Amino acid sequence: MDFNKFKELYQKKEVQHFQHQVTSKPLVSVLVQAYNHEFYIKQCLDAILAQKTNFDFEILLGEDVSTDKTREICLEYAQNYPKKIRLFLHHPANKIRVMDVVTGNFNAFYNLYKARGKYIAFCEGDDYWTDPLKLQKQVDFLEIKSDFALSYHRFEEKFEQSSKKIEQLSLEQPKQDLNKNELSALIYHPLFSTVCFRNYLKDLPEEVMQVINVDSFLLSMLGTFGKAKFQSEISASVYRRHPRGIWTRKNREIQLLTKILLFKNLVSYYKDKSLTRNFQSNLKNTRKMLLVLYLKSGMPIKAVRLIPKLL
Structure with missing residues (x-):
């Protein structure tokens, strides 16, 4: 479905677009979904803003009606960085329920549809990048290797208020190039916040709207377009594990x-x-x-x- 069909099906209330001065032709769109990330969102945004590139990039920041001070922080950053940040203020009526769970799917897909870059990168509001050349290194590779749909890199898990129960959920990560079948069949699963991919996903199927593992579905779709490059030279990003995180709350x-x-x-x-x-x-x-x-x-x-x- 295209963006108009998506809005027809799922948008009950108009999304508020904060005023900005972002270039209309960025090479990369960085998509950030923020919800109850009061203690983390500044580090996430600062790391993205610190990216050193020889091209323009935009940050699409979707704030999903947090119950803490996340929206206030997002507004502050949008005001301070009007040439970098496009802020979307969401309404609770638009949230998509899956398995009787309120998800952030509408926020994530809205960002993806509104992205204008040739390349897309994701970073959840409670994660952060550590390499200021991350985007530059990934784009440099993808610009010369057209048979690769995406590149990805290492990550490290940071456990906050950790317990044995949470630590047992530690993620495995691939550390090699992946062919189309390995990616599309989800034999290996790069962490989505490490990925930079070509903006192929302009039309999204209804099926992806109705899952919780959205990143897995999108990675499988990307695998039908090309291979995945593992870039070992990029410093590991940080994937935060904390009691508010969705997967640390889920039982088996x-x-x-x-x-x-x-x-x-x-x-x-x-x-x-x-x-x-x-x-x-x-x-x-x-x-x-x-x-x-x-x-x-x-x-x-x-x-x-x-x-x-x-x-």
Whole structure:
């Protein structure tokens, strides 16, 4: 769907655009989604503003009706950096619910649709980059390697108020170039805040709107366009793990259910038979894992309801 169709389906209230003086033809659009990031958003934005490039870039900052001082901070930055920041102030009526959970999907997709750059980079409002040449290095590579859809780099996890329970969720990261199949089939999964990709995703399918693992869906789509380059020369960005983070709050059942929803929607989206079979297999295996969890956790009713979907 294009932007007009997206707004027709999901925008209940007009998004407020803060006044800016950003160039109309940036080479890179950096997309930042902010929600209840009062203690982190300044570090995120400062690191992006510190990027040293020989090209123009824009920062699309979506503030998603935070309950803390995040919106106030975003307004301050938009006022101080009118030539860099395009601030979008969202309304709670536009939030998209998935699995009965209020998500930031509308905010993220609105940013993506409004991006004007040839290349796109993401950074969540509670993460931050450490290499001031990150964008320059990624764009330099992509400008000369047209068969690569994206590049990515290392990241480090920063645990705040950490506990053993949270630390067990530590992410694995690939550290090599990925071919189209490895990326599109989600065999390997670069962290989205390390990625810089070509702006191929101008039309988005309905299926991606209805998942929680949006980054996984988008990475799979990008893999159909080209390969992924791992740039070891870029300093690791920081992926923050804290009690407010979405994945640190989810128990094992919810994690598996979100994966099941992702694979179901990817099966629905793809027409390519090999990718469809891949995600059908992933779907079946994840349902088996959920069945085992239900049996071990003493939830026989849920287990019985799941069995027909495995047959």
